[in-house]
Structures are given as C-alpha cells and as structure tokens.
Amino acid sequence: MLASVPTWVTVLQLLAAGVVGGFCVLQWVWWRGEVRPASAAWSFAWSLDMSLVLAAGGLYTLTVPGSFQDALAYVHAQLIAAFILIAIPGTRAIAGGPPARAWACAAGGLFAVRAIVWWVPAEHFPAGIDPQVVSEALLLVPTVVVVTYVVLAVGRTHLTRFGSLLVLAGAESLAIFTAGVLTPDRGLGGIFTALWAIPLALALEAVALSRIRDAQDSAALQHLMRDAVARLSNAAWFVKDADTLLVSARDEARTILADPSLEGSLRPIARDRFVTELFSAEKLDHTAQARAFMIDLSQIVSAAAERYQLAERLHATAFADSLTRLPNRRSVERHLVDVLDQANVERTRVSLIYCDLDGFKRVNDALGHASGDALLVRVADYLRTALDDRDAYIGRFGGDEFVVVLSRAPSDVDLVALARSLREGFLDRTVGSRPARLTVGVATWLPGDIVDPDALIRHADTAMLEAKRTHSGFRVFDRVLRRRVEAERQQRSALETAVAGGHFTAYFQPIVDAQTLEIVQVEALARWDHHGHLILPADWLDLAEETGLIVPIGLSVLSQARQALERFQMPVAVNIAARQLAEPDALAQIETAWGDAFWEHLTLEITESALVHTTSAVPVLSELRARGAQIAVDDFGTGYSSLARIARLPVDQLKIDRSFVRDMSTERGQGVVRAIVALAQTHGLDVVAEGVETPDQLTALIAMGVTRVQGNFLGRAAPGLPVRGPRPVTGTLPVVSQTRVLHAVPTQGASREGSLAAAQRTV
Structure with a gap:
C-alpha cells in the first residue's frame, strides 16, 4: 500500500503524527483522572495507533529500499489493521451498540490471515491468483465488517454534533482509504493511502479535545459542588433554622448549576423526620452529577432540621416543664439573674410572686395523680390568663409551686392588690367542700439592694409560708418579715457557733x-x-x-x-x-x-x-x-x-x-x-x-x-x-x-x- 509520495505529503504525515501524538498525551492525562471512563481509554488507544500509522507512513518515504523499509511497510499494515479493529470496541464504548466480541473476532481473524499471507512469496500462490489482490481483499473485507458494526451502533444512537462530525470524518477517511486501495494509479493511490487517516484523526482529536474540556469542566464543577456542600454543612451548625438553611441550599444549587428555576421544599414526616427536595420549577433535565449534588444538599438540610427539632425538644426538657409547658425552675432562675442584672443598671424594681397550691395533696390522694396533674395545668392556664396584660415571666418552680417574675414591678399597693386577686381568682372545688386555692407570697428587689436572686426567692417563699401560717392567703415580704428573717438568720448563726x-x-x-x-x-x-x-x-x-x-x-x-x-x-x-x-x-x-x-x-x-x-x-x-x-x-x-x-x-x-x-x-x-x-x-x-x-x-x-x-x-x-x-x-x-x-x-x-x-x- 505504501509508495513513494511527494515531500509535502511526507511532511504533512509527520506533522499530523506529531499533532495526534500530542493529543495522545492529553488523552492519557484525561484517562488517568479520577473517573477513568472506558471511552477515554479506547480514544487514547485509537489516537496512539493513528499517530503511529502516520509516523510509519512518513518514515517509509524517508528510508531507502531494503529490509528495513519492508519491515516498516509490514508494521504500517498491521497498525492500519489495528486502527480499523479498534473502531469496534471504541464505538461500543463511546456510542454503545450490539455485543462486539463476534464482530471483533471476525475482523481480527481476517487481519491475522492478512498478516500471515504478507510474508508468503508470490511464487507459492496458485496460478492465476494475484497476491496483491488477496492482500487488498483481506484488508477490505474486515474493513467492511467494522464499518457495518459502526453503522449498526451509530444508527441506534442519537448523534450529537461531535458524533456527526466523527461519522462524516470517518466516512471521508474510509472513502480516501478505499480510493487509495482500489485506484490503479500507484502515485495517486500512495497519496491517498498516506493521507486517508488525517480527516478522521482531526475529527477524533476534536472529539477528544472536547471530551477533555468536558472532563475538566466536570472536575471543576465537582470541586465547586464539594465546596458548596462543605459550606452548607458548616452553616448548618450556626443557622439554627431549617427554612433559612433550605434557602441557602437552594441558592448554592442555583449558582453552581446555573439554573435560576431551582426551588426547595421541606416537609415533616413521622417520628420527627424531615424530607427535603430541590427541584427545577421548569422541569429541566439535569445530569446525574447535578442530581447527586442536589440530593447531598437536601440530605444536609433534612439532617439539620431533625437536629434542630431534637435540640428544641431537649431545650424544652431542660428549661420547660413537660406538664404545664411553663419554664421550669432552672429557666426561672436564669431569667431572674438576667432581669436583676438589667434592673441594677436601669434602677428599676423587680418583684417575685411565689404561689403555693393548697389542697393539691388532697386531690392526688382522693382522685389520683392524673387529676392532680390536671389541676396543675389549670393553675398554669389561670396564671397565664390573669397576668396576660403584664410583663410577667411565669414558671413552675416544682411540685405545686409556681413563681411569677415581674421585671417592671408596680408599687407596693398594686402588688398587694395583685396578690389578693391571684389568691381570690382561683378556686377549685374538685375534692370535697375544701377548695384548692393559691397561697401567695411577694418579695421585691429595690435599687441599691444586693443582687442576690436566691435571697429574693427565699424572701418570697418566706412571705408565702407566713401567709400559710396565718391563713391570710397572701403576704408581702415587708420590714417586719425582714427583721424576723434576719433575727432567725442570726439565731441560726449563733446556734451553729454554739454547736x-x-x-x-x-x-x-x-x-x-x-x-x-x-x-x-x-x-x-x-x-x-x-x-x-x-x-x-x-x-x-x-x-x-x-x-x-x-x-x-x-x-x-x-x-x-x-x-x-x-x-x-x-x-x-x-x-x-x-x-x-x-x-x-x-x-x-x-x-x-x-x-x-x-x-x-x-x-x-x-x-x-x-x-x-x-x-x-x-x-x-x-x-x-x-x-x-x-x-x-x-x-x-x-x-x-x-x-x-x-x-x-x-x-x-x-x-x-x-x-x-x-x-x-x-x-x-x-x-x-x-x-x-x-x-x-x-x-x-x-x-x-x-x-x-x-x-x-x-x-x-x-x-x-x-x-x-x-x-x-x-x-x-x-x-x-x-x-x-x-x-x-x-x-x-x-x-x-x-x-x-x-x-x-x-x-x-x-x-x-x-x-x-x-x-x-x-x-
């Protein structure tokens, strides 16, 4: 097939071989990436074989006739056979197609026979059989087998523009190759034979270059997706709001995927679980990589929403009473510290109302703990209603005791009226003739006093106990009580010293x-x-x-x-x-x-x-x-x-x-x-x-x-x-x-x- 060709053809062959060889390096880098697709491997092998075909053809014209030139012609022929044969698995890897093993074995067998026949001397052929015709037949027949497979594979696939380019270039190269084999003019046939691979090589490298660029874009997009997932994961620990986090996830997806129609939804399901979905409002078809990215973002939002829900429940357990839904003792004490610190700066009064439920034990003993719990809930609802128009922080201090913190305490006269109204406003006749009522004690922190939340609670508790002892129903911690408490404190200290x-x-x-x-x-x-x-x-x-x-x-x-x-x-x-x-x-x-x-x-x-x-x-x-x-x-x-x-x-x-x-x-x-x-x-x-x-x-x-x-x-x-x-x-x-x-x-x-x-x- 090889023949003497003009110098410009040789230069063009070697130049094309170098260009294709350079592209082989890029394709090898592409194939050595993280994904390593099969199409990249066959494209690399095809390009490498084509580069060697062009290089062998160019070197053939530069060598003198002899054994080396004959060996180079044989190598060139086998490289052409390998190039044609690679088209079967390469087409299947790139465009899909029917099973390729039988087709590859048929074409490969004919090429193997051609390789053997190559070295058979002409005199050993039967009379009337031209060795050149046999060699050309053994080249064209497997080529037809390969072309048939390619046509079947490509016919089942919706071709892209690069696929169409590759098919046209392949058809052109095949036409030039066939013309080089069949033309009787050896000079023109040599030129066709030398240059037939260039159109397909250029198309193949254009496709490979496009694939490399797509791979680079995909890798860059993957890094952007990873960074977005990392940012959203970090934000999930600081945002503390599932809806806000969902908006952040949606914005990240819109930016990375360049789709402004993306929207998000967050839906609760059973057992405090959540389902998050990112979707295109215009129903655009995203790639598998993009869909996986949106799923990752959705899972982060769902996990964060479940964590927020659990945190809220734990906070409610730690700082709220599970029965009445009021703040518990720990929450009241923390709130009281903050209120007193603020009042100490603003020089305002703070009052603490201590309420004890009389008759709670009778209800528990007579009707059971469920009725007692219901009574506590009624007390909580009553306090919410009675103090609805005031800046009041209501909490359950434990058992049948409730406290109310007034951050802007009224005058002493108003406090007495409030204590009386709380006492007289609740009357529960669940058990017997003796109703369950509230005994109320009030203590007030004044500007200039020592900021001591525990002391304020003790004083209110003392006032409540004094009201219970005297059966008055309510009592304000005044100077008389203060002097008595101080006297008891001194007596307690003296008693401890005496012991x-x-x-x-x-x-x-x-x-x-x-x-x-x-x-x-x-x-x-x-x-x-x-x-x-x-x-x-x-x-x-x-x-x-x-x-x-x-x-x-x-x-x-x-x-x-x-x-x-x-x-x-x-x-x-x-x-x-x-x-x-x-x-x-x-x-x-x-x-x-x-x-x-x-x-x-x-x-x-x-x-x-x-x-x-x-x-x-x-x-x-x-x-x-x-x-x-x-x-x-x-x-x-x-x-x-x-x-x-x-x-x-x-x-x-x-x-x-x-x-x-x-x-x-x-x-x-x-x-x-x-x-x-x-x-x-x-x-x-x-x-x-x-x-x-x-x-x-x-x-x-x-x-x-x-x-x-x-x-x-x-x-x-x-x-x-x-x-x-x-x-x-x-x-x-x-x-x-x-x-x-x-x-x-x-x-x-x-x-x-x-x-x-x-x-x-x-x-």
Missing part, C-alpha cells in the same frame, strides 16, 4: 418513786449556755430540728448522760429526736456517744408523733432495745396515735404529758390519766407523769396508780444531782453481767416525814 463550740450542756431533773419520793432516775435535758445565760429548748429546739443541728446536740447530751451515769450511779433518760433516728448511721452515732456497755441503765425518750410517723425510727429503737436500753414515749396522749399500733411498737414506758397533769383538777384530765394508766397496765408498761407542780397533783397521781413522777415540785433540772446531805459512797460501777445496787436519797423538795432514809432498788 461548734460545745456550748450545750446537760442539766439533770430527777424522776422519783411516787410512794417513797426516792430518786430512781434522772433525765438529761439540753441547755444552751449563751454567754453565761441559759436558753431553754423552747427557744431553739424548732430551729435546731429544721437545720439538722439537733443531731450533734442530741449526741453531745447523750455523751454527757453517760458521764452522769458514772458520776451519779443513777440510771439516766435522754431525749432523742426523730431527725437523729433518721440518720443513715444513727445506730453507729448513738453507740459512739454512749459507749458499748451499761445499755440497761439508759432510757431513750422519743415523742409519740415521731415514733408513729418516722418509719426509720422503729428498726433503730428495736436494735437499741435488744441491747438493753428502754424506750419511753414522751408527751404521750398528744400524738393521736392508734392504741393498737402503740402495742406493736418497741416501747417500755409511757410518759404522761404535762398538759394532762395540769388538768388533774378536772374530770376530763383525770379521765385521760386513768385511761393512760389502764393502757400501760394492760400492756405491761411503766408510767411516768411529768410536769408535777403541786402536792395535790402528786396525791391524785398516786391514787390513780402512777408509780413514777417528775416535775419542778420534786426537783428542778440542775447541773448536778439534787440531793439532801452527803451521798453514800457506792464504789465503782460493776460490769454489765453482774447485778449492781444504785443508791439514791430523797430530793430537797420532799418532806422529811414522807421520805425514806435510803431505799434500795435492784436494776
């Missing part, structure tokens, strides 16, 4: 035998030595129990009672508070204060109400009783306990309250004492009457069968044991397992005639 400094001492009051007036026991009573002045328990006992200081005070008195046992050789009784028995390590504390012996000489006195209503007291008292200590019910008859339950409690002794002893002159008082004595005798309990102040009371108690008495008439509480004359020496305390004799002398308040000199009592 820390050990200023509580035990005074001992005798308990005597009603018949002989012999001192059989002493009761240890706590006294507060405040700078040389004794303060009685009536002035500090409630505060000690409220603050929990009653625990160390009681343990100190118990320890001093143990010392008194050794000093007086006399059994001792010690009052023990319910708060003390409620401690987790109450038993260990009592053992540490008393010691590990002589339990049989200790009587622990606990009030009737504390014994009945404190469930943790019974196990501790039972354990102490098992060790030998006796348990006495102090102030018996005032706790309204069940007689049947008293019989089941770990009790050894009943102490008749002084109020009943004081009423001994009446039939009612005597009847109560007789009933208590009868109850004690029935259950085998000892009886002690306290508060004996007159001889008549003592005589009446003896007549009713009371065996032991106690009171100022028989001996006042003193640091030491009240005795008349020197006390007999009794020696040291024996061990617990032995029987010991404790001696006592009559008190100074008893008459000499009615006393016995010295009586023995075996304990």
Whole structure:
C-alpha cells in the first residue's frame, strides 16, 4: 500500500503524527483522572495507533529500499489493521451498540490471515491468483465488517454534533482509504493511502479535545459542588433554622448549576423526620452529577432540621416543664439573674410572686395523680390568663409551686392588690367542700439592694409560708418579715457557733418513786449556755430540728448522760429526736456517744408523733432495745396515735404529758390519766407523769396508780444531782453481767416525814 509520495505529503504525515501524538498525551492525562471512563481509554488507544500509522507512513518515504523499509511497510499494515479493529470496541464504548466480541473476532481473524499471507512469496500462490489482490481483499473485507458494526451502533444512537462530525470524518477517511486501495494509479493511490487517516484523526482529536474540556469542566464543577456542600454543612451548625438553611441550599444549587428555576421544599414526616427536595420549577433535565449534588444538599438540610427539632425538644426538657409547658425552675432562675442584672443598671424594681397550691395533696390522694396533674395545668392556664396584660415571666418552680417574675414591678399597693386577686381568682372545688386555692407570697428587689436572686426567692417563699401560717392567703415580704428573717438568720448563726463550740450542756431533773419520793432516775435535758445565760429548748429546739443541728446536740447530751451515769450511779433518760433516728448511721452515732456497755441503765425518750410517723425510727429503737436500753414515749396522749399500733411498737414506758397533769383538777384530765394508766397496765408498761407542780397533783397521781413522777415540785433540772446531805459512797460501777445496787436519797423538795432514809432498788 505504501509508495513513494511527494515531500509535502511526507511532511504533512509527520506533522499530523506529531499533532495526534500530542493529543495522545492529553488523552492519557484525561484517562488517568479520577473517573477513568472506558471511552477515554479506547480514544487514547485509537489516537496512539493513528499517530503511529502516520509516523510509519512518513518514515517509509524517508528510508531507502531494503529490509528495513519492508519491515516498516509490514508494521504500517498491521497498525492500519489495528486502527480499523479498534473502531469496534471504541464505538461500543463511546456510542454503545450490539455485543462486539463476534464482530471483533471476525475482523481480527481476517487481519491475522492478512498478516500471515504478507510474508508468503508470490511464487507459492496458485496460478492465476494475484497476491496483491488477496492482500487488498483481506484488508477490505474486515474493513467492511467494522464499518457495518459502526453503522449498526451509530444508527441506534442519537448523534450529537461531535458524533456527526466523527461519522462524516470517518466516512471521508474510509472513502480516501478505499480510493487509495482500489485506484490503479500507484502515485495517486500512495497519496491517498498516506493521507486517508488525517480527516478522521482531526475529527477524533476534536472529539477528544472536547471530551477533555468536558472532563475538566466536570472536575471543576465537582470541586465547586464539594465546596458548596462543605459550606452548607458548616452553616448548618450556626443557622439554627431549617427554612433559612433550605434557602441557602437552594441558592448554592442555583449558582453552581446555573439554573435560576431551582426551588426547595421541606416537609415533616413521622417520628420527627424531615424530607427535603430541590427541584427545577421548569422541569429541566439535569445530569446525574447535578442530581447527586442536589440530593447531598437536601440530605444536609433534612439532617439539620431533625437536629434542630431534637435540640428544641431537649431545650424544652431542660428549661420547660413537660406538664404545664411553663419554664421550669432552672429557666426561672436564669431569667431572674438576667432581669436583676438589667434592673441594677436601669434602677428599676423587680418583684417575685411565689404561689403555693393548697389542697393539691388532697386531690392526688382522693382522685389520683392524673387529676392532680390536671389541676396543675389549670393553675398554669389561670396564671397565664390573669397576668396576660403584664410583663410577667411565669414558671413552675416544682411540685405545686409556681413563681411569677415581674421585671417592671408596680408599687407596693398594686402588688398587694395583685396578690389578693391571684389568691381570690382561683378556686377549685374538685375534692370535697375544701377548695384548692393559691397561697401567695411577694418579695421585691429595690435599687441599691444586693443582687442576690436566691435571697429574693427565699424572701418570697418566706412571705408565702407566713401567709400559710396565718391563713391570710397572701403576704408581702415587708420590714417586719425582714427583721424576723434576719433575727432567725442570726439565731441560726449563733446556734451553729454554739454547736461548734460545745456550748450545750446537760442539766439533770430527777424522776422519783411516787410512794417513797426516792430518786430512781434522772433525765438529761439540753441547755444552751449563751454567754453565761441559759436558753431553754423552747427557744431553739424548732430551729435546731429544721437545720439538722439537733443531731450533734442530741449526741453531745447523750455523751454527757453517760458521764452522769458514772458520776451519779443513777440510771439516766435522754431525749432523742426523730431527725437523729433518721440518720443513715444513727445506730453507729448513738453507740459512739454512749459507749458499748451499761445499755440497761439508759432510757431513750422519743415523742409519740415521731415514733408513729418516722418509719426509720422503729428498726433503730428495736436494735437499741435488744441491747438493753428502754424506750419511753414522751408527751404521750398528744400524738393521736392508734392504741393498737402503740402495742406493736418497741416501747417500755409511757410518759404522761404535762398538759394532762395540769388538768388533774378536772374530770376530763383525770379521765385521760386513768385511761393512760389502764393502757400501760394492760400492756405491761411503766408510767411516768411529768410536769408535777403541786402536792395535790402528786396525791391524785398516786391514787390513780402512777408509780413514777417528775416535775419542778420534786426537783428542778440542775447541773448536778439534787440531793439532801452527803451521798453514800457506792464504789465503782460493776460490769454489765453482774447485778449492781444504785443508791439514791430523797430530793430537797420532799418532806422529811414522807421520805425514806435510803431505799434500795435492784436494776
């Protein structure tokens, strides 16, 4: 096929080979990219083969006849066959088409036969057969096979402009190639054979250049899409609004895809999930890459919307009451801090209204917790309605307590009117004749006061408790309450200092035998030595129990009672508070204060109400009783306990309250004492009457069968044991397992005639 051609043809061949070879480098870079499509690989192989065909044709004319030129002609022929054969898989990769294996095998087989026949000498051919005709036939027949496949593949495809260009160029090259093979003029045929590939090469490289440019544009677009996705992902953590984020996603898609008709939608579905969609309002057909980009943006918006929804729910859980939908305690406290800081700058008043729901427990007990919850919701709705025209921040502080923060507090007169209206405006008769109502307390922060939100809450709570105590229904925290709170604070501080400094001492009051007036026991009573002045328990006992200081005070008195046992050789009784028995390590504390012996000489006195209503007291008292200590019910008859339950409690002794002893002159008082004595005798309990102040009371108690008495008439509480004359020496305390004799002398308040000199009592 190759022949001598003019120089300009050779130059044109080599120039075309260089151009196509340069494009091969670009196509190789394209093929080595991230996607690596099959069309790029076959286009690269096709262009490389075409470059070699042109180069081999150009070099052929530059070489001298000989073996090298013959080898170059053979290589050129095989490169043409490879070029034609590559058209089958290349067409399938670029434009699609039917399965190419059979077509490629048929064409490749004919080209292989041609390659073999090439080296067969002419003399070996049968007579009448021209080797040149055979070679041309073996070239044209597979070419027709390839062209047929290409026509079938291209006929099924909607050609683009580049596809049409490639088909026209291929047809032109095929026509030139066929003319070069079939023309009898060897010079003209050589020129056709040398230049036939140039039209197809130029078209192929134009297509390849377009594909490379498209790949670069696609890569740039991919980077822009990634940047847009990253920007939207970052914005999702700061925007905090799903609709705003959707607008940002839509704008990003419009800019990147150059489609101003893009719109977005965000729809909630079940279980707090969301569906986001970006779509073209003009129904433009976007590429798969563009659709994937819009899906990525949509997923970011959906995930962010679900996160915002969850954050709102968590915020509502953390700062709002789930039942009433009001701000909870944490939210109220935070709001109060902000309001006070602002008021301190603006020099305005801030009021806090503290509301407690009376009767809430009755509704819960009678109708159940669902009714109680409904009642709380009604209170919340009432407060919203009643304070709708005010700048009020309403919250549920916990349980049945509600608070209202007024950032622009009115005058004191208006606050009183508001508290009264809140009290009188709510009346719920869900249960019985006693309605559920609000008890209201109001406290106000004034410019110049210390900014202390906790103090303001405490003051409002104190006003509410004062209103509850006085049954007034509402109360404003005024100067009187402030002075009382300050006095209580000072007393609490002094009490804490006294406990820390050990200023509580035990005074001992005798308990005597009603018949002989012999001192059989002493009761240890706590006294507060405040700078040389004794303060009685009536002035500090409630505060000690409220603050929990009653625990160390009681343990100190118990320890001093143990010392008194050794000093007086006399059994001792010690009052023990319910708060003390409620401690987790109450038993260990009592053992540490008393010691590990002589339990049989200790009587622990606990009030009737504390014994009945404190469930943790019974196990501790039972354990102490098992060790030998006796348990006495102090102030018996005032706790309204069940007689049947008293019989089941770990009790050894009943102490008749002084109020009943004081009423001994009446039939009612005597009847109560007789009933208590009868109850004690029935259950085998000892009886002690306290508060004996007159001889008549003592005589009446003896007549009713009371065996032991106690009171100022028989001996006042003193640091030491009240005795008349020197006390007999009794020696040291024996061990617990032995029987010991404790001696006592009559008190100074008893008459000499009615006393016995010295009586023995075996304990």
